[in-house]
Amino acid sequence: MHREGLTKRFGMEPPRLARLLRALEAGYSPSNPYHNSAHAADVLRNLHVLLHGARLTEHYLDPLGLLAAYFAAIVHDYGHHGLTNDFLVATSHPLALRYNDRCPLESHHCAAAFSLIAERPDLDALAGLSRAQRAAFRKQVGCCGAPDVEAPAAPEAPVPRDDAERLLSLQVALKVADLGHLGAELEAHKRWLRCLEEEFFGQGDRERQLGLPISPLFDRSKQGVSKSQARLGLG
Incomplete structure (x- = not known):
């Protein structure tokens, strides 16, 4: 600044x-x-x-x-x-x-x-x-x-x-x-992706404890977002 x-x-x-x-x-x-x-x-x-x-x-x-x-x-x-x-x-x-x-x-x-x-x-x-x-x-x-962005509030004027x-x-x-890490060097992108995945898994753990449906890619017993991207050739 x-x-x-x-x-x-x-x-x-x-x-x-x-x-x-x-x-x-x-x-x-x-x-x-x-x-x-x-x-x-x-x-x-x-x-x-x-x-x-x-x-x-x-x-x-x-x-x-x-x-x-x-x-x-x-x-x-x-x-x-x-x-x-x-x-x-x-x-x-x-x-x-x-x-x-x-x-x-x-x-x-x-x-x-x-x-x-x-x-x-x-x-x-x-x-x-x-x-x-x-x-x-x-x-x-x-x-x-x-x-x-899908349903913006109508402006007053x-x-x-x-x-x-x-x-x-x-x-x-x-x-x-x-979403800048998507354009970062591959190793940097993978590090950010692992952090995101762990945060997702943490929520999935809480969803399991509360008896809620586990959100897609949030179940640590299954493949997470990093493996999903790898299958698409993105990670």
Whole structure:
């Protein structure tokens, strides 16, 4: 952010920004084999490379949009429980109840991150933003991480075509960055895949204990996602 000139442009104090980033990192459970702080850092790196490589920073993003994109990558799995939305809904998890079973994880990530900042003024590295900038920042972060692309919520007002295309581009870029290990070197991809598989198996174990149907590829007594990919020649 410093190299991109964002800290100076938006008056972000480096010590406060560092505290915020450490607090956000702490919100990623180290017990999650896959959805942990290493994954968040990897997605941030992938997004940075993608935005500049595809020249989106020249054609789609102003500085505030770039800041929002980086922040969206950092918090995109903040507070992840290592479980899927389906599991949360099936077990009536508090997050599923809070968000009425509609993409509880994705809704939680963004809300929890902004709640942290609201509750801890000492972490508010965005204090230098104007009211209008802050509102635009929150909107862009929320849209970047919008999970339900199949049935998006109707906007309160028509979105200008350019803005709609910009937000769609950012959504796609973040999704590609989130799956970036698919384009990594084979051994790196396999390492990430093993982590994802172990997280899946962990949920499968809980489903078995609760007497729930075990989700496909989540049963450690059968082939997991890594062996399924190997059969397709992907791993």
